[in-house]
Amino acid sequence: MRLKRSVSALLAVGVVAGATAVTAGSAAAGGGGGTPVKIILLAETTGESTAAVPYYDNGTKMAAEELGSQVELTRIPAPLTPAAAETALSQALDEKPDVIIGFPASSQTIALSQRIVDSGVPFFSLSSGEQLVKDGPNGGANIFLIRPVDTNVATKEAEYVVNDLKAKKIGLLCVDNATGVNGCAAAKKVIDKKKGVEIVAERTNSTTATDLTEQATAMEGADAILDFNFPNPIGVFANQLIDNGIDVPHVDGASAGIAVNSGAVTGDAAVNLRGVDDCVPTVSKSSKVKKWVADYESEFGSTPAPNYSTAQSYDTVKLIAAAAKKAKSTAPAKLIKAIAAIDYKGICADYKADDLNVLQHTADLTRWNADAQIKVAKVFTFAPNELPGVVPETPPTTTPTTTAVAPPPSS
Amino acid sequence: MSTFVALLASGLAAGAIAALAAVGFLITYKATGVVNFAQGDLITLGAYIGIWVTQKEGMFGIGALDLVPGYVVTVLIMFLIGMVLERLAYAPLRGRSIHVIVITTLGAALVLRAFIGLWQGTTPKYLDSPLKGEVLTIAGANIAYQRVLIIVATAIIVIATMVLFARTQFGRQLRATAVDRDTAKLCGVPVNMLSMLAFGLSSALAGVAGVLLAPLGVVDLTLGFNFMLLGFAAAVLGGFGSIGGVVVGGLAIGLVQYVFGGYVLRDFNSMYPFILMLAVIALRPQGLFTRGSVQRL
Numbered sequence A: 001m002r003l004k005r006s007v008s009a010l011l012a013v014g015v016v017a018g019a020t021a022v023t024a025g026s027a028a029a030g031g032g033g034g035t036p037v038k039i040i041l042l043a044e045t046t047g048e049s050t051a052a053v054p055y056y057d058n059g060t061k062m063a064a065e066e067l068g069s070q071v072e073l074t075r076i077p078a079p080l081t082p083a084a085a086e087t088a089l090s091q092a093l094d095e096k097p098d099v100i101i102g103f104p105a106s107s108q109t110i111a112l113s114q115r116i117v118d119s120g121v122p123f124f125s126l127s128s129g130e131q132l133v134k135d136g137p138n139g140g141a142n143i144f145l146i147r148p149v150d151t152n153v154a155t156k157e158a159e160y161v162v163n164d165l166k167a168k169k170i171g172l173l174c175v176d177n178a179t180g181v182n183g184c185a186a187a188k189k190v191i192d193k194k195k196g197v198e199i200v201a202e203r204t205n206s207t208t209a210t211d212l213t214e215q216a217t218a219m220e221g222a223d224a225i226l227d228f229n230f231p232n233p234i235g236v237f238a239n240q241l242i243d244n245g246i247d248v249p250h251v252d253g254a255s256a257g258i259a260v261n262s263g264a265v266t267g268d269a270a271v272n273l274r275g276v277d278d279c280v281p282t283v284s285k286s287s288k289v290k291k292w293v294a295d296y297e298s299e300f301g302s303t304p305a306p307n308y309s310t311a312q313s314y315d316t317v318k319l320i321a322a323a324a325k326k327a328k329s330t331a332p333a334k335l336i337k338a339i340a341a342i343d344y345k346g347i348c349a350d351y352k353a354d355d356l357n358v359l360q361h362t363a364d365l366t367r368w369n370a371d372a373q374i375k376v377a378k379v380f381t382f383a384p385n386e387l388p389g390v391v392p393e394t395p396p397t398t399t400p401t402t403t404a405v406a407p408p409p410s411s
Numbered sequence B: 001m002s003t004f005v006a007l008l009a010s011g012l013a014a015g016a017i018a019a020l021a022a023v024g025f026l027i028t029y030k031a032t033g034v035v036n037f038a039q040g041d042l043i044t045l046g047a048y049i050g051i052w053v054t055q056k057e058g059m060f061g062i063g064a065l066d067l068v069p070g071y072v073v074t075v076l077i078m079f080l081i082g083m084v085l086e087r088l089a090y091a092p093l094r095g096r097s098i099h100v101i102v103i104t105t106l107g108a109a110l111v112l113r114a115f116i117g118l119w120q121g122t123t124p125k126y127l128d129s130p131l132k133g134e135v136l137t138i139a140g141a142n143i144a145y146q147r148v149l150i151i152v153a154t155a156i157i158v159i160a161t162m163v164l165f166a167r168t169q170f171g172r173q174l175r176a177t178a179v180d181r182d183t184a185k186l187c188g189v190p191v192n193m194l195s196m197l198a199f200g201l202s203s204a205l206a207g208v209a210g211v212l213l214a215p216l217g218v219v220d221l222t223l224g225f226n227f228m229l230l231g232f233a234a235a236v237l238g239g240f241g242s243i244g245g246v247v248v249g250g251l252a253i254g255l256v257q258y259v260f261g262g263y264v265l266r267d268f269n270s271m272y273p274f275i276l277m278l279a280v281i282a283l284r285p286q287g288l289f290t291r292g293s294v295q296r297l
Helices: A002-027 A055-070 A082-094 A106-111 A113-119 A150-164 A178-193 A213-218 A231-243 A255-261 A267-272 A287-300 A308-327 A332-341 B002-032 B039-054 B067-093 B098-120 B145-167 B169-179 B181-186 B191-216 B225-238 B243-260 B266-283
Strands: A037-042 A071-076 A099-102 A123-125 A143-145 A169-175 A198-205 A224-228 A273-277 A343-345 A350-352 A362-368 A374-381 B135-138 B141-144
Touching: A037 A055, A037 A082, A037 A308, A055 A071, A055 A287, A055 A308, A071 A082, A071 A308, A082 A099, A082 A106, A082 A113, A099 A308, A106 A113, A113 A143, A150 A178, A150 A224, A150 A273, A150 A362, A150 A374, A169 A178, A178 A198, A178 A224, A198 A213, A198 B266, A213 A231, A213 B002, A224 A231, A231 A255, A231 A267, A231 B141, A255 A273, A255 A362, A267 A273, A267 A362, A287 A308, A308 A332, A308 A343, B002 B039, B002 B141, B002 B145, B002 B169, B002 B191, B002 B225, B002 B243, B039 B067, B039 B098, B039 B191, B039 B225, B067 B098, B067 B191, B135 B145, B141 B145, B145 B169, B145 B191, B145 B243, B169 B181, B169 B191, B181 B191, B225 B243, B225 B266, B243 B266
Parallel strands: A037 A071, A037 A099, A099 A123, A123 A143, A169 A198, A169 A224
Antiparallel strands: A273 A362, A343 A350, A362 A374, B135 B141
16 A cells, blocks of 8 residues: 555656656747747748749748757748738648748738737748737737838938938839838828928839839929839839939839849939848948858858848847747747847847837948949938838738739838 | 820830730731730740840850840740740640630740749849930930830831731731631641741740840849730730731720820829720720621620
């Protein structure tokens, strides 16, 4: 009987000890030496669709390789088509990830935001829609924006035109989707506030436009042009402005760099053009960034060159590992708390979450010379917790309704 | 006045590209009865092949060709690709329902686009032009020489194609095949070879459209898609009948989009070609330039 009791006691102790060990193991996950942080990337890579780019895959892969056993990275292709994006998210959630990084296009994240919020899994958005900020119509405590908010960037562009270029007559060109609508709304808010500044022409265009003659001639008399657009129309428009003798600054977003890098914009058109990138790793003077670029190019080659998306994807994985280490856990609540509190110095930027869960608060205004060589002309800094508030409050949906249009890098 | 002239030039240039796409549609339709919906992606492929042969190390590392010889080589390659396309996407299905074949051409379009993405990547590229940055000033309007080139080149190609159809054995055989394929075959017309040549010619026209269009902006995987739609609308306007008809249809589409759309409800100008197409289908289903009665089902 005594033996039976002893065996029972030993078994009980063993069970408790085992359970404690399992709990301790879970608590130590990602904290160095424990279970790796399970990260899923929802993005396509080259060859998987007409809109796919290699930046996200390469950036995250590079970071995961450096971190070794600290992270377990899986990529699930997430096409732009709404149903396919939803399937990709379902697949990701079935894998029970600790963190999801995903969706290059705002339209994808916005459409699926309710499911993302309901899952409670920390989600790093690769897109920058104002709707996705915490407490925004499609945001949540578990959604973090690794990029500056798109409308904040548009506001800074407009302030640059009004304050730095001192333009009094401004032309606006807005691509006929959320990028153009949000960008132009934010720009108009700045222009309306400034006395003596007026909009001389406001035009729209489609993402596939190959002729913008009417839009270009309408800009006659403008001191500067604000353009919220996609790469192809930017190339067409920049050249048609010069063709029509409109030789004024032409300020655009991240798509400007793609248009120039393609070779479509050179000479005066390139000199007039300004773009905004979250960062430009290839022209950074920082030795840390230079080494990172060299490491990247030795692994993936120099074409296409690593851009801000590559650097941000890399930084995101590193930031997640650092947060997990700090939290000593991968439990969603603890991880979210750690991410919200982390101050991480990355390749693209120094990341610190504000109350809106926006992590990056800088962007680079870029310019080119006639030979299309890029330089950073100015660094924009965004005050934490500030938004222009131009995005209408639309309720989140669970079924994507947007069409599959290739997103611009600034979306 | 200068704005009108600039818009007129834009309308004519866009209409010319649509006309090239429409003539491409017409040639394959006449020879095989098939509307080849891969025409748009063949335009895109033409632009990418133009880049391939004229930039960096050129095709197969033989060195970059000068622009004009590069364009010619591009068109020749596109001709061969068209013949291969006929062998792969049309010939094996000959005799099947026309719907099956049309869907196959859509599939071929998707395959072409995926192939270009794998081969050239998805980052936009640029095809240079010897006329880049040059403008012609007419009545105060600055018109890019590239657009003038598009209009002139299309006019020459269309006239040459009309002569080919009207004055050569190939044209007569093609017209005979269009009227009655079986009878033409019984009369000794090599209808299978004719199908290949028709696809090749249509693809070559797409190549011309690609290299003419590409220097206006950047080249991405969707470059030709919109012009495929416009070309189809132009062919519908022309009633899939004569080359002259579809060319006029193409020009009408360009002019309605850019000239009319330049003044009236500008933000909706990309809809105008299709509104025109729907109006023609509703009011004159046989097209604007086709004689004969309409069979209503």
